[in-house]
Amino acid sequence: MRRNAAIVLAVAALAAGAWYFLVPSGGSANVGARLQALSDLINSSTVDGVGPEARGAQLGAFFTEDVDVDLGQGTAPIRGRDTLIGMAGRLQPRTAAFRLRFEDVTIEMAAGEEAADVHLTAEIMRRSITTGDESLDAREFTLGMRLVGGEWQIARVTAVDTLK
Amino acid sequence: MSVIRRFVFGQNPRRTAVRVLVLAAISFITFRWVLIPIRTEGSSMLPTYTPDRLHFVNRLAYGAGGPARGDIVAIKMAGPHVLYVKRIVGLPGERVAIAGGQVQINGTPLTEPYVRHRRPWDVEEVILGQREYFVVGDNRGMSVGDHDFGRVEIDRILGRVVF
Numbered sequence: 001m002r003r004n005a006a007i008v009l010a011v012a013a014l015a016a017g018a019w020y021f022l023v024p025s026g027g028s029a030n031v032g033a034r035l036q037a038l039s040d041l042i043n044s045s046t047v048d049g050v051g052p053e054a055r056g057a058q059l060g061a062f063f064t065e066d067v068d069v070d071l072g073q074g075t076a077p078i079r080g081r082d083t084l085i086g087m088a089g090r091l092q093p094r095t096a097a098f099r100l101r102f103e104d105v106t107i108e109m110a111a112g113e114e115a116a117d118v119h120l121t122a123e124i125m126r127r128s129i130t131t132g133d134e135s136l137d138a139r140e141f142t143l144g145m146r147l148v149g150g151e152w153q154i155a156r157v158t159a160v161d162t163l164k
Numbered sequence: 165m166s167v168i169r170r171f172v173f174g175q176n177p178r179r180t181a182v183r184v185l186v187l188a189a190i191s192f193i194t195f196r197w198v199l200i201p202i203r204t205e206g207s208s209m210l211p212t213y214t215p216d217r218l219h220f221v222n223r224l225a226y227g228a229g230g231p232a233r234g235d236i237v238a239i240k241m242a243g244p245h246v247l248y249v250k251r252i253v254g255l256p257g258e259r260v261a262i263a264g265g266q267v268q269i270n271g272t273p274l275t276e277p278y279v280r281h282r283r284p285w286d287v288e289e290v291i292l293g294q295r296e297y298f299v300v301g302d303n304r305g306m307s308v309g310d311h312d313f314g315r316v317e318i319d320r321i322l323g324r325v326v327f
Contacts, residue, residue, distance in 0.1 A: 103242065103245045103246050104244065106242065119242050120242050121242040121246040141242075161314075162239065162241050162320065164314050164316070
């Protein structure tokens with residue numbers, strides 16, 4: 001009987017340890033949820049019938065006004081929320097379907113829990129309007145996020161060259 | 165009923181339960197940390213690997229030594245869930261260039277029997293660092309702009325692709 005109780009206690013301790021180390025909490029959980037909300041919003045954009053202006057306003061809430069986007073060699077940096085949302089709006093009609101998923105998300109909270117550095121892989125599935133062909137692309141990014149007015153916003157997007 | 169129960173649980177149900185648990189633990193450890201299943205996407209490794217096929221990454225392949233030329237390796241991006249699958253053509257310290265679609269190692273053309281079609285890619289010579297490998301897919305019939313290749317740090321190589 002005592003042995004069974006010890007086994008149950010050991011399993012419970014292991015489960016508690018795994019929970020503590022594997023399940024994000026506090027600020028990092030909020031950052032993760034915010035990124036999930038961003039991908040959900042982008043993924044719903046081709047089917048929910050919301051107009052481009054309303055969509056732009058929804059997307060804009062995920063970025064700081066002075067957001068800085070660097071997509072790497074061969075592309076000019078994008079500076080500012082309005083520029084970014086304008087560009088995203090112009091790109092949208094080129095695809096019939098677009099699915100974004102964030103994988104391998106690592107979140108490091110800065111001191112004070114009002115900023116965070118995020119490292120992730122963005123996986124993008126596109127379906128061509130003309131041919132219907134699907135293509136899968138993936139790119140590694142680092143993001144800088146800030147807590148602005150109680151909401152986590154993306155202040156910096158930098159593409160990482162996995163292969164140099 | 166007892167026949168079915170005996171067939172499912174065996175003569176000694178407790179021993180059967182232990183066997184099932186051990187087998188489940190071994191499978192979990194093997195397929196999570198040792199032999200990771202992956203599904204290939206895209207055409208950059210044609211004709212060696214076709215899209216939508218299951219393969220495995222042996223994470224223990226390079227425990228004793230680094231990758232060798234010709235190995236097909238999995239390269240992690242931000243983590244182990246999205247990977248590049250590429251072939252190693254250049255080793256640390258070597259000079260690698262591509263001229264007219266032909267890979268050159270230290271100025272000598274590399275024999276690559278796995279390449280079927282070549283476009284005349286031209287890539288300027290790079291000198292690999294002591295922890296760098298040069299990787300490229302087998303499908304050189306693609307446009308150079310559509311194909312991801314280049315130098316990779318050894319820390320990003322998750323293991324050797326097998327099966």
